[in-house]
Amino acid sequence: MAADFAALVARGVVWVATGADGGLLGFVTFWPKGDHVYLDSVAVRPEAAGRGLGKALIPFCEERARADGFGTVALYTNAAMTENQRIYPRLGYVEVDRREDDGFDRVFYEKRLT
Numbered sequence: 001m002a003a004d005f006a007a008l009v010a011r012g013v014v015w016v017a018t019g020a021d022g023g024l025l026g027f028v029t030f031w032p033k034g035d036h037v038y039l040d041s042v043a044v045r046p047e048a049a050g051r052g053l054g055k056a057l058i059p060f061c062e063e064r065a066r067a068d069g070f071g072t073v074a075l076y077t078n079a080a081m082t083e084n085q086r087i088y089p090r091l092g093y094v095e096v097d098r099r100e101d102d103g104f105d106r107v108f109y110e111k112r113l114t
Contacts, residue, residue, distance in 0.1 A: 008029055014027055014028075017056070019048070026044035026053045027042075027043055028060060030061045030064070030065075033074070036065075036073060037068070037073045037074070038073075038075065039058070039075040055087070062111065066113050070113065071112060071113050072110055072112055074096075074110045074111075075088070075093070075108075076101070076107060076108045076109065077106065078107075079105035079106060088109050094109060094110055095109055096110050
């Protein structure tokens with residue numbers, strides 16, 4: 001992963017989940033892109049895994065997209081990330097494309113928020 005998180009934070013597109021002690025448990029990054037919101041990253045610390053945090057961060061993105069007037073959230077995942085390919089459809093995302101993009105085999109998903 002080569003994301004410039006300092007730049008993402010500066011843009012205001014990073015939201016974090018913290019524990020009772022204020023420690024970072026996970027984060028999500030997303031922003032408007034054309035006529036939809038692009039869900040860029042969801043990550044959860046290993047010690048917080050299995051508690052549904054990642055599955056809570058995605059609806060947070062969707063709620064913000066709706067509040068900002070967007071009707072669709074779009075994302076992609078690497079084709080090798082088979083767990084993601086099981087999770088996103090369970091959350092209502094529909095596969096819309098598979099192709100090589102930027103040198104990676106990617107699977108593209110969208111979710112209509114209506």
